[in-house]
Amino acid sequence: MKLFKLALIFVAAIYLSGCASGAKMKNMTFQGEQKSYFDVLNDNIELSNVSGGQKTNPLWTSKISSEAFSGAVRGSLQAQGLLSDDGRYKLVVNMLKVDQPIFGLDFEVTTHVQYLLTDSATQSIVFDETIIAPHTATFKDTFVAVKRLRLANEGAGRKNIEALLDKLSALQIDKNEVSLVK
Numbered sequence: 001m002k003l004f005k006l007a008l009i010f011v012a013a014i015y016l017s018g019c020a021s022g023a024k025m026k027n028m029t030f031q032g033e034q035k036s037y038f039d040v041l042n043d044n045i046e047l048s049n050v051s052g053g054q055k056t057n058p059l060w061t062s063k064i065s066s067e068a069f070s071g072a073v074r075g076s077l078q079a080q081g082l083l084s085d086d087g088r089y090k091l092v093v094n095m096l097k098v099d100q101p102i103f104g105l106d107f108e109v110t111t112h113v114q115y116l117l118t119d120s121a122t123q124s125i126v127f128d129e130t131i132i133a134p135h136t137a138t139f140k141d142t143f144v145a146v147k148r149l150r151l152a153n154e155g156a157g158r159k160n161i162e163a164l165l166d167k168l169s170a171l172q173i174d175k176n177e178v179s180l181v182k
Helices: 002-019 065-079 145-169
Strands: 045-051 089-099 108-120 126-138 172-173 178-180
Touching: 045 065, 045 172, 065 089, 065 145, 108 145, 126 172, 145 172
Parallel strands: 045 089
Antiparallel strands: 089 108, 108 126, 172 178
């Protein structure tokens, strides 16, 4: 009887806390200030592939799907004036790892995303870097743990995309050479 009561309490707690939902594209899209980029990048980056994300199981924990992250990268590039459907520069995105806590009051999620930008005219690699970005959602953000984890996922995804945009704004592309401003 005691085991049955504990199981009932556990089921009620899950029901009251809600189901897990995946990171939302709009909450990962960078909507900050307009950055400046070398002219050759403007309206010239094609998002060719985004992989490595995971779909969320509503009965388990929030995840970042490839589709949601792809939409967030696409929206961020578009807002910055970089996106093109047939750009000279092809961007491949691979979500390598998302570090998530199992439990706690504050949830820190860290995204590890590899970005590969190639020049389709010369087949040369312009940019190849793994960006690591953490974000913490606190108990103050929301009482519900599954929502707090989703907020941490979204923040880490958004910060990762913002770091990509910072790197792209530091790129200097001349007709024959590419370098990062330090």
